[in-house]
Amino acid sequence: MRMLQSGRSYYIYYLKIRGMEGVRGRIDYPLLKKSMHVELSEEDENEMSKILDDIKKIISQSVPSGLIKQKICKSCAYLDLCYI
Ligand code: SF4
Numbered sequence: 001m002r003m004l005q006s007g008r009s010y011y012i013y014y015l016k017i018r019g020m021e022g023v024r025g026r027i028d029y030p031l032l033k034k035s036m037h038v039e040l041s042e043e044d045e046n047e048m049s050k051i052l053d054d055i056k057k058i059i060s061q062s063v064p065s066g067l068i069k070q071k072i073c074k075s076c077a078y079l080d081l082c083y084i
Contacts, residue, residue, distance in 0.1 A: 012038065
């Protein structure tokens, strides 16, 4: 569940590291007739920073890591790319 919160607040994090402080957001889900307020917590910031560091490590690898088959892959939009 924490990953979902981080995903929602990524753009606020993005703006913060570019100098915009105090940004908050609201996500509207018209089909669900719901909306949610999004703020960036210190925990979100730390998690985001760690995730971005992990992405940089993966990108810098000369050889991609091995295939990791997970249940979630079956419904993932990147399935074709990962399983070629
Ligand atoms: S990107 Fe999608 S298909 Fe590829 S490993 Fe991750 S979940 Fe599975």
